[in-house]
Amino acid sequence: MPSSRRVALVTGANRGLGYAIARQLAELDIHVVATARDLAQASSVAEELRTRGRAASAARLDVTAPDTITTAVQHVLEQHGRIDILVNNAGISDGDQQPSHIDPDLTSHVWQVNVLGAWQCAEAVIPAMRAAGYGRIVNMSSTLGSLHHMTRPTEPAYRVSKAALNALTRVLAAELAGTGILVNSASPGWVRTDLGGPNAPRSVEQGADTPVWLATLPDDGPTGGFFYDREPLEW
Numbered sequence: 001m002p003s004s005r006r007v008a009l010v011t012g013a014n015r016g017l018g019y020a021i022a023r024q025l026a027e028l029d030i031h032v033v034a035t036a037r038d039l040a041q042a043s044s045v046a047e048e049l050r051t052r053g054r055a056a057s058a059a060r061l062d063v064t065a066p067d068t069i070t071t072a073v074q075h076v077l078e079q080h081g082r083i084d085i086l087v088n089n090a091g092i093s094d095g096d097q098q099p100s101h102i103d104p105d106l107t108s109h110v111w112q113v114n115v116l117g118a119w120q121c122a123e124a125v126i127p128a129m130r131a132a133g134y135g136r137i138v139n140m141s142s143t144l145g146s147l148h149h150m151t152r153p154t155e156p157a158y159r160v161s162k163a164a165l166n167a168l169t170r171v172l173a174a175e176l177a178g179t180g181i182l183v184n185s186a187s188p189g190w191v192r193t194d195l196g197g198p199n200a201p202r203s204v205e206q207g208a209d210t211p212v213w214l215a216t217l218p219d220d221g222p223t224g225g226f227f228y229d230r231e232p233l234e235w
């Protein structure tokens with residue numbers, strides 16, 4: 001018997017936006033599977049949520065290690081019989097590169113985490129979502145990945161990877177149309193985290209709002225979109 005609560009798997013849930021998303025989803029009475037590269041950190045998040053009376057568990061998941069993705073998803077399905085929500089939150093930046101002079105290893109790593117990692121997580125959960133006729137996949141993108149807004153050269157691998165992640169949102173949404181699985185991209189804005197830095201204007205709670213909204217859309221909600229503060233954002 002599948003669990004009665006919806007189940008959400010969040011990548012990179014140990015800190016920053018992933019942690020805030022995990023907390024907000026848990027407060028909506030969703031069972032959160034907090035995942036992280038370091039199982040002890042994921043477990044500590046799950047423990048904290050349980051201490052607050054919420055439903056949560058932990059799994060080790062490194063988005064660049066496909067075996068950890070498969071094992072985590074299998075474990076969730078064995079435990080709960082369902083995965084309703086995937087938040088592809090894990091992400092890294094290349095910082096101060098120039099688009100005309102890149103470090104190929106760093107650029108490849110950014111691609112592995114931000115694009116292939118999210119892609120393989122989606123691939124892993126889609127069969128269970130299809131079988132259930134329900135799913136919400138949220139890809140944590142960025143306004144820096146919007147081609148419309150891409151007028152500066154900073155963080156080029158990050159920008160290109162987030163533009164590619166947005167393309168992934170579009171092709172998955174097209175494939176999954178009519179299956180009950182909604183796939184969308186979110187921009188959290190510039191948020192105070194290790195990635196965003198201390199001068200960012202937004203809190204993690206503000207940044208988590210749109211991805212959590214997309215993770216809990218009603219059945220007639222949008223798919224294949226890119227959203228900032230719950231409003232469409234230019235691609």
Ligand SMILES: NC(=O)c1ccc[n+]([C@@H]2O[C@H](COP(=O)([O-])OP(=O)(O)OC[C@H]3O[C@@H](n4cnc5c(N)ncnc54)[C@H](OP(=O)(O)O)[C@@H]3O)[C@@H](O)[C@H]2O)c1
Binds near residue numbers: 015088092188195196
């Ligand atoms: N902060 C912003 O202003 C901002 C703006 C736009 C978009 N975003 C997006 O929001 C998401 C979260 O960003 P954040 O600001 O919360 O960043 P953050 O505080 O630096 O956290 C990044 C998270 O990603 C995880 N991660 C990195 N590599 C991973 C891997 N190989 N496998 C699994 N997890 C991995 C980190 O885990 P470890 O602790 O193990 O490193 C950490 O949990 C990212 O996708 C980012 O691009 C952030």
